[in-house]
Amino acid sequence: MSAVGAEGPRIRPAFDLLRFGIPLALVLVVAVFSVLAPGFLTLGNITGVLVNNVALTAIVAIAMTLTVASGGTDLSVGTAVDLGSLAFVSAVSSGQPVALACLYGVGAGIGTGLFNAVLIARLSITPFLATLGTLFIGHSLQQLTTDGGNPVYVPAGSIPPALAFIGHGTILGVPVSLLLVAVLALGAWLLLEKSSFGRTVLAVGTQEEVARYSGLPVRRILAIVYILSGAVAAVTGILLSSNVNAYVPYSGNAYLLNAIGAAFIGTSLSRNRRASIAGTILGVLLFGFVSNGLLLIGWNFYWQQVGAGVLIFLALLLAFAGRREN
Secondary structure (H helix, E strand, O other): OHHHHHHHHHHHHHHHHHHOHHHHHHHHHHHHHHHHOOOOOOHHHHHHHHHHHHHHHHHHHHHHHHHHHOOOOOOOHHHHHHHHHHHHHHHHHOOOOHHHHHHHHHHHHHHHHHHHHHHHHHOOOOHHHHHHHHHHHHHHHHHHHOOOOOOEEOOHHHOOHHHHHHHHOEEOOEEHHHHHHHHHHHHHHHHHHHOHHHHHHHHHHHOHHHHHHOOOOHHHHHHHHHHHHHHHHHHHHHHHHHHHOEEOOOHHHHHHHHHHHHHHHHHHHOOOOOOOHHHHHHHHHHHHHHHHHHHHOOOOHHHHHHHHHHHHHHHHHHHHHHHHHO
């Protein structure tokens, strides 16, 4: 009995260190780059990182987290970003009110998620293959509707004030993009952690067959999750278009890998390694600050990608070690 009692205290602290490894890593990254790059820890730089590096990726990562929580993944979030952007810019360019254009943009994301839902929930195609197929179809659809993948610009002389406000405006001094991240993150957290629907999503993601035998409507739950993922990802397309006053083809896929990495890094915050909105946001912040810090000390873009890859590997090792300890 004494041997077992002596072993327990050694295992628990190791597990707790693994659980809080990502917050500690974030603090360490900030501390290191504050020393190596004198301009890193300034208000202007931190604000720039949050607005330009973190906000858009965070929204895509929130969408990804919803699907990871259900036991799947969504490789087509970039497609939802692009189609949302295309629908939004096309509506604004044709003279539609910006509010209505936003609905078109989110509607395009919902359409992307609905297509995934049919493939996954109705045809029983695995999420990886289904969303990979949607990614390729979305890529071709963009080419067909934009003469081979040409940008679509909002005419310079007719940019609505509401469009400029979404892209560059503030409310009480806080950029609109960051407020949207806060609203979506809070909404996703409440959905997953505080609602009965969220509990069923997590049950499906943990043990789908058990959830099915328990009478849970697994197909309907998966369908809703992928529709929500597409809708949330499309918000990034609207923000991106509002920043540059244009639709830029295939730009959404630039957020895919970091969104996947952040969502899986976020699982380390939970004792049972399940998806966590708070953990995902920490993962996005980690990616954003590492990329910015490497840029400030003179590392080029390719080395920044190496840094992101190393973070993903460390996250996987952290999760694996945590499972062994558990």
